[in-house]
Amino acid sequence: MIKGTAATAAAVAATTAITTGAASAATSAYFQHGVASGDPLPGAVVLWTRVTPTATSLPGSGVGPSITVTWQVARDAAFTTIVASGNQSTSPARDHTVKVDATGLAAATTYYFRFSYSGVRSPVGRTRTAPAAGSSVENLRLGVVSCANLQAGWFSAYRHLAAREDLHAILHLGDYLYEYGPGQYGYGKDEVDIRPHSPAREMVTLADYRQRHAQYKQDADLATLHAKYAFITTWDDHEVTNDAWRDGAENHTPLVEGSWATRRASAQKAYDEWMPIRLSGTAALGDGTQIYRRLAFGQLAELSMLDLRTYRDRQVTGLLGVTSDPTGLLATGEVSDPARTITGRAQLDWLKGSLETGRAQWKLVGNPVMIAPVDLGALPNDLTDPVADITGILPRDGMPYNTDQWDGYTDDRRELISHIRDQGVRDTLFLTGDIHSGWAADVPHDPALYPVTGDSAAVEFVCTSVTSNNLKDITGAPSRSASIVVEEAIKANNLHIKYLNFDDHGFSVLDLTPARAQMDWFVIGDRADKATGIAWTASYETRAGENKVRPVAKPVNA
Known part of the structure; x- marks a missing residue:
């Protein structure tokens, strides 16, 4: 960007208007939850807002009139050139949310959008469509985030991401919100609530999930980021409840909290209402709950977003066991049982189709839980002894440390990695959240042989949490x-x-070019400090065709 030009001045002014408008959305009588966009395609993008038509029409209340909202898309923040518009009805049946698929747009183009109701306009949002199918793309840059627990701290990572002007979209890899009530899973070892959740209980009902989504959308930093960049999201477990699987969850007790199927359906309905996303291929509500999907960015990249909760079998007990087995011993044979799955058959076949040589160069996988194997066995005593003394988390014999990850479903992983090897697929990159820590790893064809051969099928970059507790905090x-x-x-x-x-x-920033993929990790200071700063801490890249990671001396924007 060249400083001092009229175009630059206009862009800065537009960004200032977006930031100011989004952050002050709560001052609007009707638009109290900001605006958002998501799932950019070459000619379309999902637009979202929520209207509060009367003082009693609060999120989750189930009351209020049926209304019609107008939406507009323009090429400029002043809306002098409107290129698409329409009307959308909403009512208590959809919690007065508005979600439309704005179509007929140009590829690789920045747009501005807004809504209006009863003569009042919403804050202005900015979004960008994806490059045209088959087009040559020199660069794609995504902000990467996961695990944002409002009780555990301020969303400063979102604030610093929103201050950037160099991103194309935001990739959110799950745990967009958390189910816990006040006093649970807060800041640090003492679980202090920096900001208590609303409603003041664990969310279980549809009204609970709606109210919690509403609370998160009113966070000024998240609202500003939503208004500035399109989001591409998937869910992990806390969008419903901790360590969810196909027929239940660690944090669900049927005798107390009722039917699991009802609870999950309520959570997914609220997610569909409150997120700028296409489920089952459309922005319409109630047409399905399939969240795994592909988004393409010309010939440079194709992003396959996974759902690793809805179809998986129950986790077996591991070192960080999640089942009720009082012995805490891992049934090692279970993690490799071919009958057990983390993806489900249909999704695994679909993912294998995403990882074929004829597709875009970079095969990105939005992967809610870590796929690279992590084995804690056979460690030298000079390492295990001090770790055991300090944290007590490492065993003295080999076992995976987290069977909630792909380590607990190794047959699915073996089939997927074998497919990559057998088809000669290059440039597969797993982008992962969930575990509140930063990782860069090769994904071996055979972990046992990797120390000798160094043979790698893919690479994995894992982003840190926005606020959720990590090892230091625990x-x-x-x-x-x-x-x-x-x-x-x-x-x-x-x-x-x-x-x-x-x-x-x-947060992390992923930068793609035809020559390499680079991930930069940026870290905040104290989560309890609303004004905390940001600092770069590490960068790793994988070069085209190598399937291996290596350190880089500086971030892409340095």
Whole structure:
């Protein structure tokens, strides 16, 4: 961008208007939850808002009139050139949310959008369509985030992402919100509520999920980011409840909380209402709950977003066991049982179709839980002893440390990695959230042979959490103390893992070119400080055709 030009001045003015308008959305009588966009296609993008038509028409209330809202899309923030518009009806049946698929747009183009009701206009949002199918694309840059727990801190990572002008979209890999009530899973070892959840209980009913989504949408930093960039999202477990699987969850007790099927359906309905996303291929509500989907960015990249909760079998008990087995012992044979799945058959076949040589160069996979294997067995005593003394989390014999990940469903992983190897697929990149820590890793064809052959099928970049507690927070240890020992122990026993940070919170930026894919990790200071700053901490890349990660000396925008 060239400073001082009229175009630059106009862009800065437009951005200022978007930021100011989104952050002050709560001052609008009708548009109290901001505006958002998502799932950009070459000629379309999903637009979203929520209207409060009367003082009693609060989220989850189920009351209020049926109304009609007008929407507009323009090429400029002043709306002198309107290119698409329409009307959308809404009512208590959809919690007065408005979600439309604005079509007929030009590819790779920045647009501005707004809504109006009863003579009042919403804040202005900005969005960008994807490049045309088959087009040559020089660059794609995505903000990457996951695990944003409002009770655990301020969303400063969102604020700093929104301050950037160089992104094409935001990739949110799950745990957009959390189910817990006040006093549960808050900030640090003592679980302090920086901001208590509303409603003041664990969310279980449809009204609960609607109210919680509404609370998150009113966060000024999240509202500003939504208004500035299109989101591409998937859900993990906390959008319903912790460690969810096909027929239940660790944090669901049927005798107390009722039917699992009803609870999940309520959570997914609220998600469909409140998120700028296409489920089952459309922006319409109630037509299905399929969230796994593909988005393409010309010839440069295709992004396959996964759903690793709806179809999976129940987790087996591991080191961080999630079943009720009182022994806490891992049934090691179960994690490799071909009858058990994390994806479901249909989704795994679909994903294998995404990972074929004839598709875009970079095969990106939006992957809610980690796929690279992590084995904690056979560690040297000089590593296991201090780790056991400090944290007590490492075993003295080999076992996966988290069977909620692909490590608990190794037959699905083996089939997928074998497909990549057998089809000669290159440039597969898994982008992962969930575990509140930063990782860069090769994904071996055979973990047992990797130390000798170094043979890698793909690479994986894992982003940190926005606010959710990590190892430092859980143990109460000072930053970069006990965690360093754990990180070195894991890397020593898993040579395919090249980078690991168990201490920090923040966001990542993924930058793609035809030559390489680079992930930059940025971390915030204290989550309890609303004004905390941001700092770059690490960068790793994988070069085209290599399927391996390597460190980089500086972030892409330095």
